[in-house]
Amino acid sequence: MPKLAAYDRNLPYSYALGIFPATECLKHAQDRCMRLLVSADSAESEGVMRLRSAAEAAGIRCEEAGRLLEKISRKENCHAAMVYRKAEGQLSPDGDHLVLHHPSDMGNLGTILRTALGFGYRNVAIIRPAADSDDPRVVRASMGAAFSLAICHYDTFEAYRTDFPEHGVYPFMLTGSTPLDEAVASRAAKCALVMGNEATGLPESFSEIGMPVRIPHSGDIDSLNLAIAAGIGMYAFARNRRGECT
Amino acid sequence: MPKLAAYDRNLPYSYALGIFPATECLKHAQDRCMRLLVSADSAESEGVMRLRSAAEAAGIRCEEAGRLLEKISRKENCHAAMVYRKAEGQLSPDGDHLVLHHPSDMGNLGTILRTALGFGYRNVAIIRPAADSDDPRVVRASMGAAFSLAICHYDTFEAYRTDFPEHGVYPFMLTGSTPLDEAVASRAAKCALVMGNEATGLPESFSEIGMPVRIPHSGDIDSLNLAIAAGIGMYAFARNRRGECT
CATH class of the missing domain: 3.30.1330.30 (Ribosomal protein L30/S12)
Structure with a gap:
């Protein structure tokens, strides 16, 4: 070495x-x-x-x-x-996926990985450009959760989609047409929750993909913090998984 | 000046x-x-x-x-x-309260304040010792949400409780006896959601107060990040507010 x-x-x-x-x-x-x-x-x-x-x-x-x-x-x-x-992970075709599109903040990324493990999202796709999930600051913020997850990188969302065409796609957007609760109530057996960049969110083109979701909040803030939105989204979708409803 | x-x-x-x-x-x-x-x-x-x-x-x-x-x-x-x-806020006796018991991380505190505003928790009690909610790093992390909130400090939870005896108290604890969904389903008209310190959570004595709540998550992580737990808790309780159910 x-x-x-x-x-x-x-x-x-x-x-x-x-x-x-x-x-x-x-x-x-x-x-x-x-x-x-x-x-x-x-x-x-x-x-x-x-x-x-x-x-x-x-x-x-x-x-x-x-x-x-x-x-x-x-x-x-x-x-x-x-x-x-370092090693690239292999996503399982079974179970829910978390897809992070251009995440840029290392602390947020680590927190999201920790939350993902907590709610059973063991397969995480990261669409580049993105913060480095192996950066020591990310690993530390994840409290080591990164080591229990399969994390796989793609250059485009389409490339991810080609690998996993069967997942229901739920892009989280401020302009999402479906409130979170409704989306959860009709969720697919296997879901891909898609979260955008901290500052810019998802590109508008995602409004044509799957079922765009919004987390209802007051107009007093522009948006929720990305890690908070991801946490709420994962929590809500996980509650309604097949066979493990609360 | x-x-x-x-x-x-x-x-x-x-x-x-x-x-x-x-x-x-x-x-x-x-x-x-x-x-x-x-x-x-x-x-x-x-x-x-x-x-x-x-x-x-x-x-x-x-x-x-x-x-x-x-x-x-x-x-x-x-x-x-x-x-x-700087000015100490006055909590309104109406509506839900967020109570932060010994929060110590400035970034987390700012994120929580921003989330609170987003979900309509305009009254926030902070139990000391605590990170300084007027620290420029907190204000910045809150994206200025701090200026739209009434933030009031207390030296003990009991002092807060004396001022607001009518709120249903929901301490968030890893050992909480009631899962979040159940607590939300039977929520009081006015709720005080109580969140503990990042590292140590709430003291065990809170298990005797109100309805201790846990957010179900896998045993693969020790706990959720405080800001994530607070975000999920506020989101879930806000969904079931009187007259504004989703």
Whole structure:
């Protein structure tokens, strides 16, 4: 393995920063774990020691690398990081999909991935250009949820659609013709919930695709935050899944 | 007015940074606007010029203060800021309340305030210790929604409760006894939705108060992000308000 560098999206590896994300990486993506980095003073941390034991038991090398940790965490107080190999996920044709069209904010993206795992959306398509889902800031904001999800990238929505033509498509738009509750009441067996960019939403062309959905809210705000809209949309659709209605 | 300083929570004034938040401040809290600051190159920005005209029409002094803007925005590219007088809000006894118990993350708090306005929760109680709702980062994350809300601070939940004994209390907890849907179906005419701290949630004692609510999610995540949970809770309760069911 070459000398480790500060993260860059062109690198074939990334970092799960912090004890919790690094532990999730080891638990759910062990075959991609390359090396555990710990800070010099980490012997004092019970959490790091536990992680270290688990990594060693899995045959993953562990090394003290305080300076590198400082560099990759941008001086946040970080005592451990898992170096992991990036890998493109494979979406399952079964079950619901979450499709993120041009997401640009890393914190939002991480929060959305965590929420997706919480509501059972284990297959996430990201349409480029998009924030890098392997950026350490995204992985950290996701609390490591990224390691339990299949995340697959496409250059266009059409390319995604070609791979999964059977999913009912629900683009979330301010101008969506169908209120969320109604869309949920008539939902397809397999749904693709499509969310647009933080600032610009989905292109107007999505109003011709599937069943465009709006989340009713007052005119006092321009729009909901993307992560909030995604959370409400996933919650509402998940409540009405076949065989798991509340 | 004394020489303006970088923001500190003990100051009697704060800053609405950015054209949109500053405009919201002027529109919804004009009597608290003290001065408009603009950058030297702001004559090129149509948005700043429009804001400047509106401020001058309202009799609010406008001045070029690029260095101060840089300082208070921490070098973000910010072309305008409204200096405004802080003021404690008065909660209305009518309608739903949102109660935030020890919120600590500024970005989350701003996002929650914006969501609250979107779902018609115009009365927000904040139980201290808490992130400062007048911090420029909170105001900015709220997109200026803070200026359309009544935000009132209490030192304890009991003090809030004494002021508003008639609201049905719904503490959101991982261990809440009632799933969200059920709680919404039997909701009181006036509800207080109570959300805990990002890291620690609500103290266990809240399980004895009102109807503790849980948002069902998989065991694959420890918890939802606070802003997401608050968004889902407000959305769900708002759908079933008297006379405005969907």
